[in-house]
Every structure is written in C-alpha cells, then in structure tokens.
Amino acid sequence: MGFVDYSAEGQIGIITINRPKALNALNADVLEDLKAVLEGVDQEAVRCLIITGAGEKSFVAGADIAQMSTLTKAEGEAFGKKGNDIFRALEVFPIPVIAAVNGFALGGGCELAMSCDFRICSDNAMFGQPEVGLGITPGFGGTQRLARLIGPGMAKQLIYSARNIKADEALRIGLVNAVYPQAELMDQAKKIASGIAKNAPIAVRACKKAINEGLEVCMDEAIVIEEKLFGSCFETADQKEGMGAFLEKRKDKNFINR
Numbered sequence: 001m002g003f004v005d006y007s008a009e010g011q012i013g014i015i016t017i018n019r020p021k022a023l024n025a026l027n028a029d030v031l032e033d034l035k036a037v038l039e040g041v042d043q044e045a046v047r048c049l050i051i052t053g054a055g056e057k058s059f060v061a062g063a064d065i066a067q068m069s070t071l072t073k074a075e076g077e078a079f080g081k082k083g084n085d086i087f088r089a090l091e092v093f094p095i096p097v098i099a100a101v102n103g104f105a106l107g108g109g110c111e112l113a114m115s116c117d118f119r120i121c122s123d124n125a126m127f128g129q130p131e132v133g134l135g136i137t138p139g140f141g142g143t144q145r146l147a148r149l150i151g152p153g154m155a156k157q158l159i160y161s162a163r164n165i166k167a168d169e170a171l172r173i174g175l176v177n178a179v180y181p182q183a184e185l186m187d188q189a190k191k192i193a194s195g196i197a198k199n200a201p202i203a204v205r206a207c208k209k210a211i212n213e214g215l216e217v218c219m220d221e222a223i224v225i226e227e228k229l230f231g232s233c234f235e236t237a238d239q240k241e242g243m244g245a246f247l248e249k250r251k252d253k254n255f256i257n258r
C-alpha cells in the first residue's frame with residue numbers, strides 16, 4: 001500500500017500510517033489506503049491489531065491542511081464523510097485495535113487514536129484538537145469521541161482552546177492507558193496485543209461489541225445486549241475449551257476461534 005503499511009506477526013496485525021514527510025498527515029489517499037488495509041485484514045487469523053505512525057516524531061499530525069485549504073462546503077462534507085466512515089469502521093471493527101501513539105496525535109490523528117479500542121503512547125506524544133485555530137471544527141468525530149472518553153467539560157475546554165497536551169496530561173485525564181519510553185512503545189503494544197490474542201477470540205469480540213453497543217443505549221437495553229452475547233458464547237468450541245481447561249487443571253488452552 002502506498003501510504004499505509006500492513007504486517008502480521010503471528011496473530012497480531014500492525015498497521016502503520018506511512019507518510020513521514022508530512023508527519024503522517026491524512027490526505028484522501030492515506031484514508032483510501034487505510035480503508036483498503038482494514039478490508040484486507042484476515043479476520044480469521046488475526047486476533048488483535050495495532051495502529052501506529054511511521055517515524056519517531058508523529059503518529060498522525062492531523063488531516064492534511066494543504067489539501068483541506070481549498071475545499072468547498074460540499075467537498076468539506078464529503079471529506080468529513082470519507083474519514084468518518086473509515087474511522088467508524090475501525091471503531092466497530094470486530095477485532096480489538098490498539099493505538100500505539102508514537103508522537104503527534106493532532107486533529108484527525110487524535111480522532112484516529114480515539115476510534116481505536118484504547119490508546120497507549122510514547123513519552124514524546126502530544127494530543128490535541130487544534131481545529132478551531134484553523135477556522136474549522138473537528139471533522140472526524142473529535143467532538144463526539146473526546147467528550148465520551150474524557151467527559152464533556154474537559155473535552156470542551158481542550159477543543160475550544162485548541163490546546164495540545166503532552167503524554168502525562170493525556171494519561172491523567174484518561175485519554176491514554178499508559179505512557180512508555182519511545183523505544184519501548186511497540187514492544188509494549190505487542191505485549192498487550194499478545195495478552196489479548198491468547199484469549200478466546202469470539203469472547204473478546206463479543207466483549208468489544210457489548211461495550212461499544214451497550215454504551216449507546218440505556219442500561220436496561222445494554223444488559224440485554226450483554227446477555228445475548230454471553231449466551232452466544234455457549235455455542236462455541238472455545239467456551240468448552242476454556243472451561244474444560246480450568247476443570248481439568250490444564251494450563252495450555254487451544255482456542256480455535258470457533
């Protein structure tokens with residue numbers, strides 16, 4: 001792929017936004033490449049995805065300002081829809097996705113990270129939604145996901161002030177789960193991904209679906225979503241394997257994604 005690399009290491013898939021000359025900024029081609037990479041992921045073999053940026057400076061420094069600068073209203077809406085559709089596909093992607101944020105995650109970069117299941121970052125990471133300083137609103141879901149993740153008050157302050165925050169503040173407000181030295185970030189991401197990959201994949205996917213879908217409805221409906229998904233696990237071979245291993249006092253479990 002031109003601007004987005006993909007590699008699989010065992011059961012872990014690694015997506016790398018690769019446009020380092022522009023700090024991995026998202027233009028239409030990058031978005032198309034990301035869409036194609038996601039569509040090509042082998043959902044049978046891969047049990048966890050990691051998304052990161054090429055180089056040591058930037059995860060994604062936002063949507064491409066040069067490309068956006070001449071958009072008309074209609075073109076702006078179309079560009080927003082293109083990004084939103086892809087980010088939403090990532091958010092509801094059946095397999096868990098970890099954002100390994102290795103530097104700037106600004107504007108569309110912060111929005112991309114927020115579309116993942118959770119975020120870890122390097123100590124040089126910087127997050128922010130600087131759009132109002134450019135005369136626009138966040139356009140790839142930033143107003144919605146940031147408010148849901150860190151609460152409306154904190155999200156409004158960050159978005160209205162266009163203030164970028166460093167890794168330690170991102171950790172404090174719950175935007176990231178952990179901060180690591182830059183050199184350790186990918187190893188740590190792979191370690192977390194391996195920990196996820198060793199569990200029953202159908203159950204992990206059901207948890208993702210239950211959390212995502214449950215958060216969009218009231219608690220009475222949310223617990224029914226969980227009940228249904230819980231019940232569906234009892235039709236899987238992996239439930240029998242997981243519980244069988246416990247009862248037989250076996251440490252080795254062989255989850256087959258069935």
Ligand code: DAK
Pocket residue numbers: 021022023025061062063064065066075076077078079080081083104106107108109130131134136137138139140
């Ligand atoms: N777009 C295009 N090019 C970018 C870029 C970006 N977002 N960020 C960096 N680059 C390019 C720079 O232009 C420069 O290119 P050359 O001049 O070398 O050709 C190269 O990357 C290196 O950048 P710098 O020389 O500026 O590097 P520094 O280390 O000095 O500064 C920086 C790094 C990240 C602080 C700085 O580059 C910067 O402030 N970048 C812009 C960050 C930003 O404002 N990001 C948010 C973009 S707005 C919507 C859809 C989407 C969105 C909104 C609405 N709808 C359709 C409704 C999303 C909006 C955004 O993401």
